[in-house]
Amino acid sequence: MPTAGAATGPCTPAASTPPAARRATLTEASAAVRLRLQGIRKVYPGVVANDDIDLSVSAGEIHAVLGENGAGKSTLMKMIYGVSRPSAGEIHWEGRRVDIASPAQARALGIGMVFQHFSLFETLTVTENVALALPDKPALDELASRIEAVSARYGLPVDPRRHVHALSVGERQRVEIIRCLLQDPKLLIMDEPTSVLTPPAVRKLFDTLRQLAAEGCSILYISHKLDEIQALCHTATVLRGGRVSGHCRPAEETPQSMARLMIGGELPVCEHSPADGRGELRLRLAGLSHASADPFGTDLRDIHLDVHAGEIVGIAGVSGNGQQELLQAISGEETIAEKFPVQICGVEAGRLNAARRRRLGLCFVPEERLGRGAVPSMSLADNAVLTAARNAALVRGGFLAYTRARRFASECIERFNVRCGGPQAVARSLSGGNLQKFIIGREILQTPRLLVCAQPTWGVDVGAAAFIRQAIIDLRNRGCAVLVISEELDELFEICDRIAVLAKGRLSPVRPIGETSIEDIGVWMSGMWPGAEGSGGEDDRAAA
Numbered sequence: 447m448p449t450a451g452a453a454t455g456p457c458t459p460a461a462s463t464p465p466a467a468r469r470a471t472l473t474e475a476s477a478a479v480r481l482r483l484q485g486i487r488k489v490y491p492g493v494v495a496n497d498d499i500d501l502s503v504s505a506g507e508i509h510a511v512l513g514e515n516g517a518g519k520s521t522l523m524k525m526i527y528g529v530s531r532p533s534a535g536e537i538h539w540e541g542r543r544v545d546i547a548s549p550a551q552a553r554a555l556g557i558g559m560v561f562q563h564f565s566l567f568e569t570l571t572v573t574e575n576v577a578l579a580l581p582d583k584p585a586l587d588e589l590a591s592r593i594e595a596v597s598a599r600y601g602l603p604v605d606p607r608r609h610v611h612a613l614s615v616g617e618r619q620r621v622e623i624i625r626c627l628l629q630d631p632k633l634l635i636m637d638e639p640t641s642v643l644t645p646p647a648v649r650k651l652f653d654t655l656r657q658l659a660a661e662g663c664s665i666l667y668i669s670h671k672l673d674e675i676q677a678l679c680h681t682a683t684v685l686r687g688g689r690v691s692g693h694c695r696p697a698e699e700t701p702q703s704m705a706r707l708m709i710g711g712e713l714p715v716c717e718h719s720p721a722d723g724r725g726e727l728r729l730r731l732a733g734l735s736h737a738s739a740d741p742f743g744t745d746l747r748d749i750h751l752d753v754h755a756g757e758i759v760g761i762a763g764v765s766g767n768g769q770q771e772l773l774q775a776i777s778g779e780e781t782i783a784e785k786f787p788v789q790i791c792g793v794e795a796g797r798l799n800a801a802r803r804r805r806l807g808l809c810f811v812p813e814e815r816l817g818r819g820a821v822p823s824m825s826l827a828d829n830a831v832l833t834a835a836r837n838a839a840l841v842r843g844g845f846l847a848y849t850r851a852r853r854f855a856s857e858c859i860e861r862f863n864v865r866c867g868g869p870q871a872v873a874r875s876l877s878g879g880n881l882q883k884f885i886i887g888r889e890i891l892q893t894p895r896l897l898v899c900a901q902p903t904w905g906v907d908v909g910a911a912a913f914i915r916q917a918i919i920d921l922r923n924r925g926c927a928v929l930v931i932s933e934e935l936d937e938l939f940e941i942c943d944r945i946a947v948l949a950k951g952r953l954s955p956v957r958p959i960g961e962t963s964i965e966d967i968g969v970w971m972s973g974m975w976p977g978a979e980g981s982g983g984e985d986d987r988a989a990a
């Protein structure tokens with residue numbers, strides 16, 4: 447394990463001169479250290495999550511915190527925001543040693559945090575949601591005016607009177623940011639803020655963050671997307687195995703050099719050759735229409751799609767456009783009224799439950815890992831039994847074979863490099879990315895005939911993402927039919943043979959990946975494809 451003193455230090459100066467404005471910000475920033483962590487350590491039972499961490503952030507500095515899954519990034523942020531307390535070490539805020547006992551105390555100091563998962567009430571308006579977070583509980587009309595003022599000042603358009611359920615994902619994130627900004631933060635912590643945003647929304651968010659930094663706000667930015675860190679962040683601290691493995695200026699690095707700091711080696715590269723022609727039909731959606739069980743969900747409308755053995759078909763689109771409903775309708779978490787609209791491995795399966803569909807050779811990875819993909823309070827071995835009992839022969843004579851379940855979970859942990867305390871570790875003790883690796887591994891090791899995967903590399907570090915993508919490609923090469931639902935266009939273009947877009951509950955035409963472009967698919971994501979409004983299904987039938 448590297449030591450804290452093994453920091454590589456700032457790298458050689460970049461050949462290109464940084465913009466004058468940014469140089470000014472950084473020069474002023476170095477004069478006023480806002481947050482300083484010294485020797486921070488956090489121990490959970492059996493795990494040293496953070497060890498001897500030093501980190502400083504100045505006024506106006508956008509500082510990235512990088513690291514592999516399980517490196518200790520979220521643990522560190524939670525201590526700064528008062529969600530948990532360090533086991534040892536000191537936190538200094540504006541030159542004074544502080545003990546941050548709660549998020550309320552963090553907010554009182556001027557620390558705001560935008561979490562990866564939104565925490566808004568769908569049935570309330572924007573103003574009502576913001577009011578819940580403010581200590582002084584202002585009158586709603588006055589608050590609505592303040593929201594409008596902040597929204598105009600930082601280019602975060604949102605109507606304070608609208609209900610949250612009617613907002614897009616990007617708008618919801620703006621509400622979260624506005625809620626923080628209304629408390630005049632001096633430090634804003636952002637935990638993977640772009641995972642749910644479209645590329646234009648990411649650009650807009652970066653404009654806002656740069657403006658905030660120019661006004662003196664410090665920003666701690668966690669992300670696995672190295673290109674975004676390069677575009678946005680002035681400085682970075684890299685964690686590995688809970689300790690600091692290096693500091694750098696991202697603009698002076700390459701994604702490869704930053705990845706080396708993170709993983710201590712070279713980034714794996716995916717080997718993807720085109721499919722060797724399609725095999726038998728494994729999934730057919732034949733005019734699938736289904737009303738969402740969620741009152742704020744999206745109904746599926748007349749979806750036609752074929753997926754064959756030996757191919758990977760990608761479904762692009764911003765989540766909230768029917769992605770969850772589609773996965774549930776295919777997996778059997780939601781049965782539908784008719785049998786024929788969902789056909790799995792030649793069987794009309796619309797009315798079959800999830801267990802019976804799995805028996806046909808279907809495995810699936812839902813978007814939400816905790817709750818749907820894994821039961822948080824259960825061990826990894828028990829979570830393996832939940833979906834792999836039959837395919838991995840974890841039941842014998844009607845009884846659970848615990849030794850086999852542990853062995854299967856151990857194989858998953860080893861093959862997919864899941865950092866955890868072993869097969870008995872409870873699911874919720876794993877970092878997000880490590881749990882994702884376990885769930886993907888559990889499904890792939892069952893050698894399914896059809897794999898349906900939502901957001902396979904969501905929250906996963908660059909090295910692990912490449913590994914997972916390669917595992918999916920290898921599965922295809924062994925004859926599995928794969929359907930991947932993802933918001934990451936780069937990812938879909940890297941691994942898929944054909945691609946379509948799901949927007950407003952409708953599916954676009956399906957195109958071979960070589961006959962379309964990221965730009966075209968980006969436009970289709972708003973629902974604007976040739977012959978939209980009802981012709982997507984017919985087109986797909988023609989393409990299939």
Ligand SMILES: Nc1ncnc2c1ncn2[C@@H]1O[C@H](COP(=O)(O)OP(=O)(O)OP(=O)(O)O)[C@@H](O)[C@H]1O
Nearest residue numbers: 490495515516517518519520521875876877878879
């Ligand atoms: N409540 C907890 N109980 C036990 N172990 C924990 C707990 N929270 C985190 N850990 C462990 O601490 C380590 C660091 O986890 P953390 O969530 O901080 O990583 P991370 O860098 O944010 O990872 P990711 O990129 O996957 O989100 C991991 O080994 C994790 O399993």
